[in-house]
Amino acid sequence: MSPTESLTVQPKMLGFGQITIASGETSICTILGSGIGIAIYDIATQIGAVAHVVHATSTSTKKQELGRTADLAIEEMVNQLQQQGAAIGCLQAKIAGGSLMFKNENKEALITATIDEIKKQLQIAKVQVLGEDLRGTQGRKFIFNPIGCECSVEFADNTTRLI
Amino acid sequence: MTNKTHYDSPRLELLHHTFNKATEDASAAMSTWTNGQISLSLDELSEVSLESVSEDLNLGMEFFTMVVMTLDGEVGGTMILTFDEKNGRQLAATLINREVETDEVWSDLEKSALNETGNILGCAYLNALSDLVSANLVPSPPYFIQDYGASVLEQALMEQAITEDKVLICRTTFCKGTEELNWNVFFIPNSGMRTAMEKSQKASC
Numbered sequence: 001m002s003p004t005e006s007l008t009v010q011p012k013m014l015g016f017g018q019i020t021i022a023s024g025e026t027s028i029c030t031i032l033g034s035g036i037g038i039a040i041y042d043i044a045t046q047i048g049a050v051a052h053v054v055h056a057t058s059t060s061t062k063k064q065e066l067g068r069t070a071d072l073a074i075e076e077m078v079n080q081l082q083q084q085g086a087a088i089g090c091l092q093a094k095i096a097g098g099s100l101m102f103k104n105e106n107k108e109a110l111i112t113a114t115i116d117e118i119k120k121q122l123q124i125a126k127v128q129v130l131g132e133d134l135r136g137t138q139g140r141k142f143i144f145n146p147i148g149c150e151c152s153v154e155f156a157d158n159t160t161r162l163i
Numbered sequence: 164m165t166n167k168t169h170y171d172s173p174r175l176e177l178l179h180h181t182f183n184k185a186t187e188d189a190s191a192a193m194s195t196w197t198n199g200q201i202s203l204s205l206d207e208l209s210e211v212s213l214e215s216v217s218e219d220l221n222l223g224m225e226f227f228t229m230v231v232m233t234l235d236g237e238v239g240g241t242m243i244l245t246f247d248e249k250n251g252r253q254l255a256a257t258l259i260n261r262e263v264e265t266d267e268v269w270s271d272l273e274k275s276a277l278n279e280t281g282n283i284l285g286c287a288y289l290n291a292l293s294d295l296v297s298a299n300l301v302p303s304p305p306y307f308i309q310d311y312g313a314s315v316l317e318q319a320l321m322e323q324a325i326t327e328d329k330v331l332i333c334r335t336t337f338c339k340g341t342e343e344l345n346w347n348v349f350f351i352p353n354s355g356m357r358t359a360m361e362k363s364q365k366a367s368c
Contacts, residue, residue, distance in 0.1 A: 013223065015214040016317055017324070031217065031224060033314030034321055054213070054317070054324050065214055068324065101318045102231045102306040110321055139314025141224065156226050156310045 032097035037142035042086035185291035192287035222312030230281030
């Protein structure tokens with residue numbers, strides 16, 4: 001049985017470029033391709049924030065969702081966690097995604113830049129990265145369960161990996 | 164068959180005509196390839212928010228068989244041909260003139276049949292776009308992928324997502340006679356292609 005099948009409460013779906021807070025019994029699930037799922041959480045309070053980041057940095061002057069780019073998303077996630085009562089000095093993170101679903105050199109470079117920016121921003125925010133499942137050529141279902149702050153990835157061939 | 168012809172934006176109305184021409188060319192090629200059995204119809208051209216795009220296109224958590232072709236370069240885009248398992252296998256069986264395979268793993272012959280379908284469709288579609296934007300667009304070979312539809316869509320949308328609040332997507336539906344099939348072609352232009360198409364439409368007005 002996969003982690004999503006074993007959940008009693010249906011997970012809340014997160015779209016591309018979005019951020020949400022996770023607490024209680026509701027897990028967060030997002031489908032990843034080239035994008036990166038980030039879960040930042042406080043294990044003591046079991047409150048987490050999950051983002052589905054698509055790019056490294058924001059280049060547009062147009063209004064964008066803060067979750068689209070790594071440079072804005074991680075700061076926003078930490079702010080939201082602080083507002084929810086998480087202990088900022090104790091935050092931990094797990095990240096997954098960044099697959100190259102089909103061959104394209106430009107997009108491979110964009111994915112690498114996004115991963116690098118996420119790691120840089122997590123370091124700036126003093127968030128410790130405890131697990132990652134990055135790159136490859138397969139899509140992933142990224143699931144964060146606030147109870148125990150567990151993170152897992154499911155692949156389309158039904159294999160599952162805890163990270 | 165829904166053929167969405169009423170748009171809130173005059174710009175989308177103009178782009179619809181562009182894609183309609185490309186769809187007609189692709190439909191003619193598909194009809195030849197399938198001995199007149201299958202045709203295409205432009206279903207919808209839409210600008211949707213990145214955040215809700217996979218849900219809007221029903222590509223959320225679903226597993227699809229897909230053939231992907233890309234146009235690399237400043238003026239480019241991605242074409243994604245999607246089938247559910249049953250329909251994909253039925254098409255492959257028809258094309259190779261065999262019974263529908265029951266093995267879980269697709270045979271090389273089945274994959275090749277779908278890739279060739281993508282190639283024929285993609286080339287017809289992209290030739291029409293090449294004429295429109297006066298650029299020599301060279302597509303990649305087709306890639307056969309079985310995975311979450313949203314995962315493939317996300318990579319196709321990467322370039323538009325850098326600069327655009329809303330992403331432009333063209334969806335085409337297949338028909339067998341009057342029956343609508345559960346197959347789709349999505350064309351996702353990159354930002355350069357969006358600009359080139361809009362310029363071309365303005366010039367022709």
